[in-house]
Amino acid sequence: MAKKSESKASQEATILSGDNPEIMKQIAEVRTRLRETFGKVVMAMMGLPRYRNQTIADLQHLVLEPLIRDRVSIAYPAEQEENPMADVAGMAIWASVSEEVDAKIREQIKAGVFPVRLGTDEWSSGEINWLLDVIAPDRKTTASVIANFKQVVKDGDLRMHPIITRLLDKETLEKLGAVSQAEA
Template sequence: RRMDQILSTSHVPSSWSNSDHVVTPQGSVNGVKGHTGQSNGDGGQTSNTPEAGQKARIATATFGEIVALLSFSPVHKHMSLADLEWLVIPALATNQVTTVRGKLKDQNGLTIPLGLALWAHVSDEVDKKLEAQQQANIPFHLAPHEWKSGEIPWLLAVLAPKEVAQALVKKLEDSVFKDKFYKRFALTEETKKPMADSSQVQPTLS
């Protein structure tokens, strides 16, 4: 599938918007299911409504934010563009990613991306694959179809400054993983502060 088709059919509801503080898609952190457009039979998108266009723009912008945040991760920054096909696009398409923004102090409300979380719901077979990767101390790697292959929840990555990461994990535990036993791939990773240290940023999770 072409990238534009994948982004345009990803689960991005109309109320997912860039706020002053945080970007949280429905269907993930807020626990409200998103929806996709209707297919025209060949895998494309039939809707050309303003709402569909807005969803596509938001998905594209979020894709860019995710790539930028990954570039600050010691584990992910050396990945190639080809890796985005299995790491970023499936997470967007299955609505299993959220990004957090923070407001810079004394910058007229300017916000920057601070962190992200990626998760998956996998089959027994994929669960064993992730367990083996973690035991071998290597970064996780899933095929695109494996991100939503079953019911076993995995928190795959939390890339954020420590204080933001803790709040983000708590939010996920109260929504996506509520009343569930989930597995965690390795430890939360603290990224470098891309534009400001935490004393200059006011992150808010909503």
């Protein structure tokens, strides 16, 4: 069955590319990168208790939707240039949302929902940046991922899900410029 599905997807790609071998090659490269990145994110999530009760169906909205919309930022260790076998250091899952979606995120947080659930078109629906989770092996790497992530989202506010504040100590959060919602 999977072979038929893959074949149909390949046929659709061929129709869209007009049999252009260069476009077909680019499509294949994008698919390969997406699959590889998807695997890296899922493997990292598997090691965290906060994701252990998620189902395979949840991977659609937890990983695939943000990946397709370029809303997963992956940090690699500095030594990766010398050692190509060095693994992922950590990753940030984020969204740039409209005011309506911002309100939806706040409602979910208030209700204790984790992970936050966004619709397909909500991940990149506006200018309000939300850091929804950081997946890293320790506090030091978490702080590094957040610091590097701030280079990705240079403009505007960066709102962080409360779970991130539990991953770091107060001093580190202050160094990163975090402001509690009570102060904001």
